[in-house]
Amino acid sequence: MLNFNFYNPTQIVFGQGQLSQLDSLVPKNAKVLITYGGGSVVRNGVLAQVKAELAKSARSVSEFGGIESNPKFATAMQAVERVRAEQIDFLLAVGGGSVMDATKFIALAAANADYQGQEEQLLIHGFNPVPVNNAIALGTVATLPATGSEMNCFAVISRGEDKLPVYSPLTFPKFSILDPELTYTLPAIQVANGVVDAFVHVVEQYVTYPTGAHFQDRTAEGILQTLLEIGKTTVDEPSNYAARSNLVWSATMALNGLIGSGVPHDWSVHMLGHELTALFGVDHAQSLAVVLPSMWRVRREPKREKLLQYAERVWGITEGGDEARIDAAIANTEAFFNSLGIATRLSAHGIDQQGVERVLQALEKHGMVALSERGDVTLEVSRQVLEMAL
Amino acid sequence: MLNFNFYNPTQIVFGQGQLSQLDSLVPKNAKVLITYGGGSVVRNGVLAQVKAELAKSARSVSEFGGIESNPKFATAMQAVERVRAEQIDFLLAVGGGSVMDATKFIALAAANADYQGQEEQLLIHGFNPVPVNNAIALGTVATLPATGSEMNCFAVISRGEDKLPVYSPLTFPKFSILDPELTYTLPAIQVANGVVDAFVHVVEQYVTYPTGAHFQDRTAEGILQTLLEIGKTTVDEPSNYAARSNLVWSATMALNGLIGSGVPHDWSVHMLGHELTALFGVDHAQSLAVVLPSMWRVRREPKREKLLQYAERVWGITEGGDEARIDAAIANTEAFFNSLGIATRLSAHGIDQQGVERVLQALEKHGMVALSERGDVTLEVSRQVLEMAL
Known part of the structure; x- marks a missing residue:
């Protein structure tokens, strides 16, 4: 087991009817800005419920809607202006990963005067925490199980064709209400998409190389098994609480730092996927589904031991030689994604060899030339992966 | 899955050499009281290392040693007087569960003036949080993997023949350094004892009745499998880092609230065990090892589905009828404890029928007459369990 530091102070309030806790979770005298996305929370009544709960105490409450998927820097900056103008001191994100991510960025940009006028500088730190001492407090009402943003401090913000990570220990939500309903x-x-996103989050932290971290491996396998058990059901039966509650909690646990503690991380699938999203608008999860099977086929040697473990423990594959078991595990994974209606080929998204070249140029531009848990995903390896995925 | 609230803000700093983080974790200007136990941390040099790290900044540091196993109210109160007299503002527990538990109580008693002179009133709240608004900040350097106290807010304090729980959200350690070495x-x-303690912590939250909480079940099973995989090795080979690091992290994860979120809890084994410890001085974990197998034999009906799941997933028992599989799972569990040198009979501790009567009197005195996830462990059931364990 590798050394690690684990810290996650987000309070999770999970289950049916838990929106009723909101009045006790948000400070009674707060000046709240509710952030949300394209309006589904208006249409399905969730925003109205949230406002009714907040109105139980004498808060000032305003709203900022219109945060798009792969939230844009420019959109978030509009909210930052609102926060400054209205002296907001609590941000409540009501939505999915994009809304939560944008809200984390807003919380940082609005609270650090030394970045004022140059907020894009918050996005240059890559996978290092932003060196800031302040953030507006934030909470979430999570309405889309997928990204894990409700229980981590990470955000990804889009600026032009760049998808840029940003985080700080200060951007953990104070609380997240997770009501599967x-x-x-x-x-x-x-x-x-949520099932696939959670699945790939797990394997980026699990299918690497062994470090003898039993708890982490078993827990990662437990999340994957859970997603296999309930994935199809929760897509086909949206009101099945048993299935949906397991998706919601699994998606959160997939990326809250726990299974990634003390083990190597890959994330090369995400880095290639980000370019597909930025260049061609492929949904985040669908970009991962395209890249993952080919990545594993190309990198079966460096991942051999973990792929065999994955084959046996997640899929129960114990027959046949090593190569056959690895092949079967990858094929099963691809079939699982396909069974959910998620494609695993670039061609399904209309991306051809010319598109591959554009992705490779973008990877080079972004310095993504030594990815993965071993730093061995060079541009040449990325080319093999993408061409195999055509 | 049941509704739940999960909150755990303790920062875990895990691995070899992590004592070197202490200077950055404890406030630079703190007035620190180091708490410890019977002196093993003096003899093995850990206390000296801790003091050397704290001395890297201009802190005031004093010490309070002599906290016993099953820490006594009277002992903790001596430390409370020291905290008041020296205006301590940071408590650093260096030791195992008893030291950490005592330190949590000290943190509460010393910081709440309205309890001054009647600190025993902090211990009357049973399994409800103490209604207080203050606690001295505390951190831990954990030297014994077992109780999970390093990452939860719970403490058990002994007063006369009573073992009394006490907790508050304010008594989570700010950090815990877990260096397996x-x-x-x-x-x-x-x-x-630590292996058995962690094992029983898991099953008290897992072998109850099904609620369709897949992640929690899989994670509980993962901890149990890990303890089976490394338990004997880590007892026999104390310097085996791979085994010991897995014990340390598994013991922490067994009782930090995660696997217990959204599922029923039992804890009847602990309640009977506490009386055995209070009356006869049986080590905590050894009291659990005595009670558990008999508890499962007596309560096989209410636990049937989970015992069968436990048999299959933890022990791989798939042959035979239901009764045979349950019998085998219980026998395997008992054999596992025995393989570690831990007895599973009261007679091994010199406790006879007369002792059983004393335990039953104590349970009645303490109101422990409707224990377990179903409230069906009456005094009569406890009698059956204890007599079967003779």
Whole structure:
């Protein structure tokens, strides 16, 4: 087991009817800005419920809607202006990962005067924490199980064709309300995306190389098994509480730091996926589903031991030689994604060899030339992966 | 899955050499009281290392040693007087569960003036949080993997023949340093106790009745499998880092609230065990090992589905009828404890029928007449369990 530092102070309030806790979770005298996305929370009534709860104490409450998928720097900056103008001291994100991510950035940009006028400088720190001492307090009402943003301090912000990470220990939500019933009205494709997103989050921290971290491995396998058990059901039966509650909690646990403590991380699938999203607008999860099987086929040697462990423990594959078991595990993974209606080929998104070249140029521009748990995903390896995924 | 609230803000600093983080974790200007136990941390040099790290900044540092196993109210109160007299503002527990538990009580008693002179009133709240608004900040350097106290807010304090729980959200450690190497000098029996303690913590939250909480079940099973995989090795080979690091992290994860979120809890084994410890001085973990197998034999009906799941997933028992599989799982559990040198009979501790009567009187006195996840462990059921364990 590698040395690690684990810290996650977000309070999770999970289950049916838990929106009723909101009045006790948000400070009674707060000046609240509710942030949300394209309006689904208006149409399904969640925003109205949130406002009714907040109105139980004498708070000032205003709203900022219109945060898009892959939230844009420019959009978030509009909210930052609102926060400054209205002296907001609590941000409540009501939505999915994009709304939560944007809200984390808003919390940082609005609270650090030394970045004023040059807030884009908050986005240059890559996978290092932003060196700031302040953030506006934030909470979330999570309506889309997928990204794990409700229980971590990470955000990804889009600026032009760049998807840029930003985080600080100060951007953990104070609380997140996870009521699975609030997700019932999601389109099936978004639920399927959520299953795939959570699945790939786990394998980026698990299918690397062994470090003898038993608890982390078993817990990662437990999340994957859970997603296999309930994935199809929760896409097909949106109001099945048993299935949906397991998706919601699994998606949170997939990326809250726990299973990634003391083990190597890959994230090369995400880095290639980010470029596909930025260049071609492929949904985040769908970009991962395209890259993952080919990445594993290309990198079967450096991942051999963990792929075999994955084959046996997650899929129960114990027959056949090593190569056959690895092949079967990858094929099963691809079939699982496909069973949810998620494609695993670039061609399904209309991306051809010319597109591959554009992705490679973007990876080079972004310095993504030595990715993965071993730093061995060079541009040449990325080329092999992308061409295999055509 | 049941509704739940999960909150755990303790920062975990895990691994070899992590004592070197202490200077950055404890406030630079703090007035620190180091609390410890019977002196093993003096003899093995850990206390000296801790003091050397704290001396890297201009802190005032004093010490309070002599906290016993099953820490006594009277002992903790001596430390409370020291905290008041010296205006201590940071408590650093260096030791195992008893030291950490006592330190949590000290943190509450010393910071709440309205309890002054009647600090025993902090212990009357049972399994409800103490209604207080203050606690001295505390951190831990954990030297004994067992109780999970390093990452939860709970403490158990002994007063006369009573073992009394006390907790508050304010008594989470700010941080816990978990360096598996600091545990190498523990006597083998204490390591074995730790394995059993962690094991029983898990099953009290897992072998109850099903609620369809897949992640929690899989994670509980993962901890149990890990303890089976490394338990004997870490007792026999104290300097085996791979095994010991897995014990340390598993013991922490067994009782930090995670696997217990959204599922029923039992804890009847602990309640009977507490009386055995209070009356006869049986080590905590050894009291649990005595009670558990008999508890499961007596309560196989209310626990049937989970015992079968436990048999299959933790022990791989898939052959035979239901009764045979349950019998085998219980027998395997008992054999596992025995393989670590831990007895599973009252007679091994010199406790006879007369002792059983005393335990039953104590349970009645303490109101422990409707224990377990179903409230069905009456005094009569406890009698059956204890007599079966003779």
